[in-house]
Each structure stands twice: as structure tokens, then as C-alpha cells.
Amino acid sequence: MDQPESSFRDNVYAIVAGIPAGKVMTYGQIAALSGHPRAARQVGQIAHFGPSDLPWWRVVNKQGGLAGAYTNGGRTEHKRALVADGVVVDDEYKVKVGEILWWPVE
Secondary structure, X not given: OOOOHHHHHHHHHHHHHOOOOOOEXXXXXXXXXXXXXXXXXXXXXXXXXOOOOOOHHHEEOOOOEOOOOOOOOHHXXXXXXXXXXXXXOOOOOEOOHHHHEXXXXX
């Protein structure tokens, strides 16, 4: 990455902080918006160890799948948080990403 790691991390934090209730973003989408389109896994790591006051539950994989390593309960807890946010999650722990994907307006 050309940017210092902390700058990339700060960009990820800023993007995640702006995801509105009832919407989701993907790891890859956040990576691309942070200037590093091939860094989806790094976004996942940042999410896993990031500040708990950010809405990480609004981040899913590109197929709408929930995180198995989600804090304190894996996909079950990820689903609970999304449902509390007004998002429908199916029995396979997926959301209809095409319907609720959010793109920030610059």
C-alpha cells in the first residue's frame, strides 16, 4: 500500500462510521473507497480489531454473507445486530446486498 497503514485504517473507520442504519457496505467496497481495491481482507482485519463504537455489523461480504468471526457470537450475533438495525437476514445468514448496499455521496 502506498498510504501509511494508519491512514488507510482511519479512512476505513470514517467510511464505516457513515453507513446509515438499514444499509450495508462490503469489505471490498470499503477497501476501494479507501484507495486500495484489493485490500478487502485488510478491511476485515481492521473490522475485527477496530473500535467497538463503530457500526461494524453493517459490513458484509460481497455476496451479503455475515462474518463468522463477528465479535461475541459469530454470525448469530452479526445477524442479531443487523436485524436490530432493520435489515432482513435469511436463514443462511445472508442479506440481499443488491437491495440495501449503500454508496456514500461525495
